[in-house]
Amino acid sequence: MEISGKTLAAVGAFLVLAALLLFAASYEISHPHAVALTPNGDNASPPEASAPAPVPAGDMATDFKLEDAFTGETVSLASLKGKVVFLNVWATWCGPCREEMPSMETLYDELKGNKDFVMLAVSQDVKGKAAVVPYVEKNGYHFKILLDPENKVGDSYGVSGVPETFIIDRNGRIVAHHMGAFDWSRPDVKEALQQLLSAKG
Numbered sequence: 001m002e003i004s005g006k007t008l009a010a011v012g013a014f015l016v017l018a019a020l021l022l023f024a025a026s027y028e029i030s031h032p033h034a035v036a037l038t039p040n041g042d043n044a045s046p047p048e049a050s051a052p053a054p055v056p057a058g059d060m061a062t063d064f065k066l067e068d069a070f071t072g073e074t075v076s077l078a079s080l081k082g083k084v085v086f087l088n089v090w091a092t093w094c095g096p097c098r099e100e101m102p103s104m105e106t107l108y109d110e111l112k113g114n115k116d117f118v119m120l121a122v123s124q125d126v127k128g129k130a131a132v133v134p135y136v137e138k139n140g141y142h143f144k145i146l147l148d149p150e151n152k153v154g155d156s157y158g159v160s161g162v163p164e165t166f167i168i169d170r171n172g173r174i175v176a177h178h179m180g181a182f183d184w185s186r187p188d189v190k191e192a193l194q195q196l197l198s199a200k201g
Helices: 005-030 095-111 129-139 152-156 187-198
Strands: 065-068 074-076 084-090 117-123 144-147 164-168 174-179
Touching: 084 095, 084 152, 084 187, 095 117, 095 187, 129 144
Parallel strands: 084 117, 117 144
Antiparallel strands: 065 074, 065 144, 084 164, 164 174
């Protein structure tokens, strides 16, 4: 029986998802880390019971519109449909965020040549541009930085602490979700994302 292209694409997407979740899980076991929950880094108390549940992998990603910290343009997730989006929620005061951002820059440098790959770092800093721009310039990061001082993305995605990362496929579906800092420069991360990029919607 002949296998259709759509079936192959679906199987490929599933394998990519499995690979992403596998390396995330294995890293959690061997490299425990703190997730910053507040500007003071207080992660001793769990999120309140009334807090929204995190958006799971498999769900459609909620659209949003946020300002680019450097250009001032409005960026929406809807406008990026057809692309693979690396969506990271962070803040300048967050230690684990500062820990993982150099590896995000490495990943961005390796994949920025692919016009279908987009890295968005959504800042929760309440001071907005005043806090974010100097930090980004000092550290030499080049991926797109968005401002979300009202925490709209965090609320709609059920983010319980920062950093938190969502991988969104070409169809706008969340295929992987990782809570906490991670080494995004790992070869298996790049390989999994390249597989996702090679799959057509």
